[in-house]
Amino acid sequence: MGGHSCCHKQKPRKGLWSPEEDEKLIKHINKYGHGCWSTVPNQAGLQRCGKSCRLRWINYLRPDLKRGTFSQQEEDLIIELHAVLGNRWSKIAAHLPGRTDNEIKNLWNSSIKKKLTQRGIDPSSHKPLVKVDGGDDDKVASNSDKNSDSSDLQSVIDKSMDESSTLKKEIFLDQFLTSSSSCCSSNSMGYLPFPQVSFAPDYSSSSQATSITINSNPLFWLNCNAISTPITTLSTSMALPPSYEEEDDTIPGWYTGNRKSVNDGGRIMLQSTCSFDSGVFSCSELTSEKDVQAHLGDEMEDLKWSEYLHGAFQSQPMYGDIKTGNQSPMNTVSSLYQNQQLRQELQASDIHGKRFHSVSLGFEHL
C-alpha cells in the first residue's frame, strides 16, 4: 500500500520526528483533535503521512502514555496475556494502561522472549521446552511436540478441542457475541448454559478421588475487570503430594501463585482467587445466552472460542521463577496457573484420559 490517500499530493517526510514536528502535531491535536488523520498533516502543516501522524501520536505523543521501563508486574501480565491472546498486541495493550501495542511488541521481541527461552519456556506456545534426545544440546522442542502419547493430558485436550469442537466453539462464540444485547455488570454477569464440565468420581469415598470442575463458560473469564481468565476450580486430594497439603500455601515447583488451600473434610480444596466480584458461580445462576454480554474490562472482546481454548488449555504458562509467591496486583491472571496445576495433577492420574474424553463429549453438546 505505501501510498495512502493523504500521501498522494506531496512526498511525505519519513524517518524520525523532529521536536518541531512533534510540537506542531501536539498543538494541532490539542486544539482540534485529530479528526480524520488523513487531513491532519495538511492542517497541522506537516509533511507527513496521516498514518505516520496517527502512529506518532498514539505511540509517543499521547498525554496518557506511561513512559519508562516496564515493571515486573507489567511484564508478568504481558506474558500471561500473551499466553491467552497470542500476538494480539493491541488487545494486550488494552490491559496495560499507558502502554502501547508497539511498546509491548518491542518488549516482547527484545526482552521477554529471551527470558522465557532462558527459563525453558517456548515463548510462542508457552509450553516448557525440553531437550531433544540425542540431538544438539542447544536444540530444544516444545514439550507437547515430544510427549504426545495418550497419557499426555495436553494432547488429549488438544485433540478433543481441535478436531471435534473448535468449529462449534467458534459458531457458538459468534452467536454469543452477536446475540448479546444487554450489558452485565461485574457483579451481575450473565451465564451461558455452557457445559460446566465436572468430573466427580465419587470423591466422598476414596482418598483417590479427584473432583475437577472446569468451567468452560467464556464469560467466566471474559467478564473480568483486569484480564480475561478462565476459572478452573479444582478440588482434589489425590493429585497433591503430601507435601503440598502440608505446606498449605506453598506449592513447590512452578506454581506459587495466588491460591488458597482449604481443608474441606479431609479434601484439600484449591481455590482460585480470581477477582470476580460475584465470587462463586453456580449452575443455577445460568441464564440464556441471549442475555449475556461479555465484557473484558470496559470493552467488548472479540475473542474466539478457539483462542479461549488455546489460552485455557493449550498455552499454559509455566513461570515458576517469575511468580515468587508475592501476589500480583492482577489477581485475576493467577487462575491461568491453576490450569497448569490442573494439568499437572491430572497427569498424575491414570484416569484422566477418560476424564477428558468426557470433556470433549461434553463440548459436543454445544
Place this chain on the structure above:
DNA sequence: AAGTGCGCCAACCGCTTCTTT
C-alpha cells in the same frame, strides 16, 4: 581511538477490518 556487534525502539509497510457513501 576506531571498528564491530548487538540490543532497543521508533517508524514504516502492507494487509485486514471497519465505516461511509
Place this chain on the structure above:
DNA sequence: GAAAGAAGCGGTTGGCGCACT
C-alpha cells in the same frame, strides 16, 4: 451489496547508542 476511504494491526526494518575488542 459494492466500492472507496480511513483506521487499525502486526511484522519488519533501520538507526541510534552502548559495550566490547
